[in-house]
Amino acid sequence: MSNACRVVVLISGNGSNLQAIIDRQAELSIEIVGVISNRPDVYGLERAQQANINTKVLDHTTFESRELFDNELSELIESYQPELVVLAGYMRIMTQELVKHFEGKMLNIHPSILPKYPGLNTHRRAIEAGDSEHGSSVHFVTEVLDGGPIIAQAKLNITENDTEQSLADRIKQLEHTLFPKVIGWFAASRLEFKQNQTYLDGKLLSSPLLIE
Ligand code: GAR
Numbered sequence: 001m002s003n004a005c006r007v008v009v010l011i012s013g014n015g016s017n018l019q020a021i022i023d024r025q026a027e028l029s030i031e032i033v034g035v036i037s038n039r040p041d042v043y044g045l046e047r048a049q050q051a052n053i054n055t056k057v058l059d060h061t062t063f064e065s066r067e068l069f070d071n072e073l074s075e076l077i078e079s080y081q082p083e084l085v086v087l088a089g090y091m092r093i094m095t096q097e098l099v100k101h102f103e104g105k106m107l108n109i110h111p112s113i114l115p116k117y118p119g120l121n122t123h124r125r126a127i128e129a130g131d132s133e134h135g136s137s138v139h140f141v142t143e144v145l146d147g148g149p150i151i152a153q154a155k156l157n158i159t160e161n162d163t164e165q166s167l168a169d170r171i172k173q174l175e176h177t178l179f180p181k182v183i184g185w186f187a188a189s190r191l192e193f194k195q196n197q198t199y200l201d202g203k204l205l206s207s208p209l210l211i212e
Contacts, residue, residue, distance in 0.1 A: 004031040005187035008082040010090040011037045015044020017088040017109060020176035021183060022051045028184040034080040036073070038092055054080075060092060070098040077102070084186055087141065088179065096143045104193035106141040107186065109179050111171050113137060113153055118146030123167040126158065134158050134167055136175050137208065138182040140193045149198040150208040151191065154178040178211045 007030045009018050018035065025032060035048035038060045048055045056076060063069035074097075077085055087108040099106070112122040114137040126134040135155035142148035154174035158167065185191045185200065192199040199205065 004029050005084055006031055006033045006080065006082045007084045007086055007183070007187075008032075008034045008036065008077050008080045009048075009086045009088050010077075011035060011042065011044040011088055012039050012091040013042050013044060013089050015042065015047045015089065016172050017175055017179050018044050019047050021086065021088065021180055022047065022053070024180045024184075028180060028187055030084075030183060030187045033082060034077075036076060038069075038073075038090070044089070066093070066095055067097075070095040074098050074101055084183070086179075086183060093145060094141070099141055099143050103142065104140065107138055107151075107179075107182065108141050108146070108148070109136060109138050109175055110146050111136050111168070111175070112146075113155060114139065114146060114150050123164040123171070126167065127162065127164065132158055134171065136171050136178060138179055140198060142196065149193070149196060149205070151185075151198050151200070151205065152178060152182050152209040152211050154211045174211075181211055 009032055011018055022032060032053050035053055035055045037045050037057050040057045040059055045055050058073055058076060060069045083105065085102050085106040113135045117125050133155050135153055137150050137153045139150045140148040156170055156174060190201050197204055
């Protein structure tokens with residue numbers, strides 16, 4: 001896999017998105033060279049170990065400040081010499097310095113149809129607002145929380161029977177197709193981040209692509 005795009009994945013939990021990416025490494029021409037979790041003992045670490053991927057825990061609770069944590073995280077990520085950094089359920093706000101350092105090569109998946117509902121509790125907020133639609137977005141990470149240029153989205157209809165949990169589950173199913181697809185575009189050098197905008201195959205993406 002020597003020509004494969006070197007990817008570091010950051011997680012904080014279960015890692016079902018990580019699994020979807022692990023399962024498609026060959027197809028996407030990527031190699032996950034490291035998985036870093038800010039929480040110990042999460043299932044995502046086991047998933048990586050089962051796939052013989054190097055893992056590291058950097059427990060944020062043992063750092064005195066966000067700055068100190070992110071400085072160490074930045075060095076740890078760099079030690080893998082990645083071409084792409086993927087946030088797959090990584091639940092920490094990053095310092096502007098860290099974000100700037102990896103600008104244009106860091107992708108995040110967020111469970112809402114951004115720009116709706118940046119931040120936490122997106123499923124509850126969509127239900128409480130009486131929305132008929134909900135979904136997930138993949139975007140380049142910039143200094144604005146969940147605010148970088150959106151590359152692609154997947155959507156579903158909210159039904160009367162949906163709960164926070166059912167939406168979380170249904171959205172993850174969509175994410176497992178959406179995220180690998182966008183990562184594959186990046187690995188194939190089809191995606192570019194320039195002046196806070198995204199280009200796919202050299203064309204400016206004026207609105208997010210909808211992935212079915
Ligand atoms: C995913 O739904 C992802 O969109 C969300 O966390 C979940 C992680 O699930 N990310 C965020 O909320 C980031 N703000 P997973 O650990 O099973 O992949």
